Amino acid sequence: MAVILDLAVQGTQMLVVLLLAPLLTGLVRKVKARLLRRRGPPLIQPYRDLLRLMRKEVVLADNASWLFRVIPYVVFAATWVAAALVPTFGSGLLFSWSADLIAIIALLGSARFFLALAGLDVGTSFGGIGSSREVMIASLAEPAMLMAVFTLALIAGSTQLTTVAAFMASNEVGLRVSLGLALFALIMVALAENARIPVDNPATHLELTMVHEAMVLEYSGRHLALIDLSSELKLLLYISLIGCVFLPWGMAPTGAGVLALTIGFIGYLAKLAVGAFLLAVFETAIAKMRVFRVPEFLGAALMLGLLATLFLFVSRSL
Amino acid sequence: MRGLSFDVAHLLAGGLVFVSFMQLYQDRLSALLNTFALHAMVLTLSVAWQAYVQDAPHLYVTALIALVFKAIVIPVALHRIIVRLGIHRQIDKVVGVGVTMLLGMGLVALSMVVMLRVTADADPLAREDLAFALAVVLLGLLMMVTRRNAVSQVVGFMSIENGLVLAATGAKGMPLVVEISIAFSILIAFIVIGIFLFRIRERFDTVDIQALDRFRGEQS
Numbered sequence: 001m002a003v004i005l006d007l008a009v010q011g012t013q014m015l016v017v018l019l020l021a022p023l024l025t026g027l028v029r030k031v032k033a034r035l036l037r038r039r040g041p042p043l044i045q046p047y048r049d050l051l052r053l054m055r056k057e058v059v060l061a062d063n064a065s066w067l068f069r070v071i072p073y074v075v076f077a078a079t080w081v082a083a084a085l086v087p088t089f090g091s092g093l094l095f096s097w098s099a100d101l102i103a104i105i106a107l108l109g110s111a112r113f114f115l116a117l118a119g120l121d122v123g124t125s126f127g128g129i130g131s132s133r134e135v136m137i138a139s140l141a142e143p144a145m146l147m148a149v150f151t152l153a154l155i156a157g158s159t160q161l162t163t164v165a166a167f168m169a170s171n172e173v174g175l176r177v178s179l180g181l182a183l184f185a186l187i188m189v190a191l192a193e194n195a196r197i198p199v200d201n202p203a204t205h206l207e208l209t210m211v212h213e214a215m216v217l218e219y220s221g222r223h224l225a226l227i228d229l230s231s232e233l234k235l236l237l238y239i240s241l242i243g244c245v246f247l248p249w250g251m252a253p254t255g256a257g258v259l260a261l262t263i264g265f266i267g268y269l270a271k272l273a274v275g276a277f278l279l280a281v282f283e284t285a286i287a288k289m290r291v292f293r294v295p296e297f298l299g300a301a302l303m304l305g306l307l308a309t310l311f312l313f314v315s316r317s318l
Numbered sequence: 319m320r321g322l323s324f325d326v327a328h329l330l331a332g333g334l335v336f337v338s339f340m341q342l343y344q345d346r347l348s349a350l351l352n353t354f355a356l357h358a359m360v361l362t363l364s365v366a367w368q369a370y371v372q373d374a375p376h377l378y379v380t381a382l383i384a385l386v387f388k389a390i391v392i393p394v395a396l397h398r399i400i401v402r403l404g405i406h407r408q409i410d411k412v413v414g415v416g417v418t419m420l421l422g423m424g425l426v427a428l429s430m431v432v433m434l435r436v437t438a439d440a441d442p443l444a445r446e447d448l449a450f451a452l453a454v455v456l457l458g459l460l461m462m463v464t465r466r467n468a469v470s471q472v473v474g475f476m477s478i479e480n481g482l483v484l485a486a487t488g489a490k491g492m493p494l495v496v497e498i499s500i501a502f503s504i505l506i507a508f509i510v511i512g513i514f515l516f517r518i519r520e521r522f523d524t525v526d527i528q529a530l531d532r533f534r535g536e537q538s
Contacts, residue, residue, distance in 0.1 A: 175325040177332035299416040300343055306423050307339065311332045314430055314446055315324075 002255060003094070009261065010084070010094040016265075017083040017240070021232040022046035024239070024276055029203075031280035046232065050225045058221035061122045071118040072219065072226040075111045079230040082107040083237040087244050089264035090252035091162045099161045101149045104241075105142065108193070108234065112138055115227075119215035130214030133291060137199065137211065140298035141192045147305025148185040151178055152245060154312055161241075165248040176315070181308035183246050188301035190238040192294070194231070197283040199294055209291055239275035240268070247271060323371045327443055330364035331450040334484060335426060338457040338477060342418050347469055348406045351393050354473045358388035361480045368487045371443070376497075377487055383501045384483060392476060392508055399512055400469055403519055413464045421464075425456040447488025454481030468518060468525040472511050479504055 026043040033040025060069070085099040085107075093099065112134065119131035153159045155178065156167040167173065192199045195212035204210065216227050244251065250267030252260040289297060337357045344350040362385040369377030400406040429452035437445045458481060461474035479500070486497070515525055522529040 175322070175329055177329045177336070180329075181332075181336065296343075296415045299419055303339060303419045303423060304336075307336065307426065310423075310426055310430060311328070311335075314434065314449055315328050317434055 005255070006092055006094040009090050009092050013088055013090075013093060014080070014084040016088065017233060017236055018080065018229075020272065021083075021229065021236040022050060024236050024272055025232045027273065027276040028235075028280050028283075031277055032284055035280060035284045046228075050229060053220075053225035053228070054222050056221045058223055061124075061218060064122055064218075068118055068121045068218075069223070071114045071121075072223040072230075074114050076226040076230045076233075078107045078111040078114075079233045079237070082111075083233045083240070085161070086237055086240045087161055087165055087251060088240045089268040090254075090256060090261050091165055092252065092254035092256065093162075096162045096254070097160070101153070101159045101161060101164070102146075104161075104237075105145055105149070108237075109138070109142060111230065115215060118219075122218045124218060126214045126217050130211055130217070133211045134215055137192055137294055137298070140295055140302070141189045144185055144298055144301035144305055145189045145193075147302060147309065148182045148189065151182040151305060151308040151312060154309070155179065161244060162254065165244050165251060166253070168245060169248040169251070176312075178308040178312045178315075179246070181304045181311070183242070185301045185304040185308065186242055186245075188297065188304070190242065192298055192301075194235045194238060196279065198286055198289050198297060201288055209288070211291075236272070239272055239279075243268070243271040243275065323367075324443060324446075326367055327364070327371065328446060330360060330367055331447055331484065333360045334364060334480070335450050335453050335457070338454050338461075339419065339422060341473065341477060342422055342457065342461060342464075343415055345415070347400050347408055347467065348397065350470060350473055351396050351400070354396075354476065355389050355393040357477055357480055358384055358393075361483060362389060364484060365487045368443075368447075380483065380487060380497050383497070384480070387501055387505060388476065388480065391505075395508070395512070396469060396472065399515060403469075403515070403525060405467070405469070405525065408467065418460065418464050422457055422460055425460060426453045429453040429456055444488045448485055451481045451485030451488065454478075454484060457481075466527050468511075468515055468527060471527065472508070472515075475511075476504070476508075 023043060023046070026041070026046045029045070030040045030043055082104045085093070085095060085104055087093060087096065087099065116131040116135050119127035119134070121127075149159065152164055155173070155176065156164040158164060158167075173179070191197075195202050200211040200213075201209075202212070204213070212231065216224065219227055250264055252264035256264075334357065337353060337360050341350060341353045341357065344353050362381045365377055365381040365384060369375065369381060397406075430449045433449035433452050434445060437448055440448075455478050458474045458476075458478035461477065462471050465471055465474065482500075483497075518530070519525055522533070
């Protein structure tokens with residue numbers, strides 16, 4: 001019985017993340033548009049885009065290899081699995097034993113690796129620029145992310161997300177400066193990884209400084225739909241991850257009933273809405289950085305992670 | 319020992335080290351001065367919390383001095399100075415931010431290793447305050463080494479003094495007379511430095527410290 005319930009929760013979670021991801025992106029775009037006193041596209045516009053792209057034919061470059069055609073599916077699968085592992089409304093997932101922070105980072109890292117290969121595959125200069133910049137950002141963002149994760153793991157005693165969330169929801173956490181620093185580091189990494197504004201502009205591909213959009217410029221039709229959907233999933237994943245680790249309140253514990261799961265679900269929706277709103281406000285308030293300043297930005301994130309670990313070391317050794 | 323009082327003290331002292339890093343990250347002068355004011359605010363909170371925990375009323379006076387002089391008077395005066403010198407938009411950098419941050423991390427690690435070893439049998443609150451205070455002092459020195467502009471050097475100097483106050487409050491506070499005299503000597507030092515800034519500018523048309531090196535005939 002318990003296995004069936006876990007399976008049901010896991011299945012619901014996989015569907016929920018997939019269905020909510022475009023809505024989240026739509027919400028961010030809507031809030032941004034309203035803040036700029038524009039009307040903005042309707043909330044369901046990302047769904048319409050995806051459906052339309054699904055129905056369009058794929059235009060492939062003459063020299064595109066089989067890798068170019070496979071990669072959208074690989075990227076989408078890896079991102080979806082990673083998003084399905086993060087506990088969102090309830091922690092009693094069937095695969096929660098494998099919901100390890102390092103495994104999630106590895107899944108996202110391999111998705112990014114394949115996407116960078118796709119950018120290089122056709123051999124256009126734009127894709128090459130995008131790939132090289134993406135890899136540069138990733139090589140700086142991943143150490144920072146790992147430092148933040150190590151801090152969390154040292155505090156909670158585990159890298160497993162369910163355990164971390166349960167520990168954070170309990171009363172033994174106390175007031176810790178390390179957690180605050182890790183939160184900041186994680187937010188900075190999330191901004192960089194999702195190609196949000198201080199690092200990259202998600203709204204256009206008509207800019208010379210673009211990173212993510214340059215890499216996927218050659219894709220069309222259903223391939224583009226899958227890649228867009230996976231970047232929307234990735235944004236959802238990071239917001240859920242931050243929500244799960246730093247604001248785990250309201251999440252249904254393992255083996256909880258339907259009522260607790262419903263409460264957890266409503267709480268999760270609220271967390272997503274707040275995250276999207278804050279992201280939109282932040283993106284409206286700040287200007288995009290030059291590409292050469294990105295290492296400084298991510299270096300600061302890495303520094304925050306290191307500092308968090310050092311502070312933890314001090315408070316432990318007393 | 320793992321109570322709320324320790325956690326809050328840890329939070330505030332750690333926050334002070336963190337704001338020191340923010341100072342290292344800022345390369346625009348007016349942003350740097352705002353960060354310095356924040357530094358002094360965090361110091362004020364930290365000292366006030368120590369006063370509350372240790373039940374030492376004279377530390378409230380220290381906190382008040384930090385608030386009035388270092389968080390309000392000196393930043394406002396420095397703002398007016400840089401506006402009058404016309405350098406409030408200037409970017410000041412010698413070494414890249416990344417290198418400075420890495421050096422800073424090394425210094426923080428060093429001060430923790432040293433202080434936690436040296437003060438093995440002291441009160442945990444004092445130990446932790448001393449470790450963080452040494453880190454703040456070293457970061458202030460690092461700031462003075464890596465900046466060229468005289469105003470940033472003044473800020474580095476003032477944040478060293480903030481670190482000293484943190485150390486003193488952790489160690490059951492210093493006598494009030496010493497505290498007040500230090501505060502006033504800092505103020506006088508600030509006035510002297512302010513006059514010097516204008517003198518340097520008058521003579522060399524810049525507040526870049528490298529101009530002094532060139533004047534002395536040193537290779538820069």
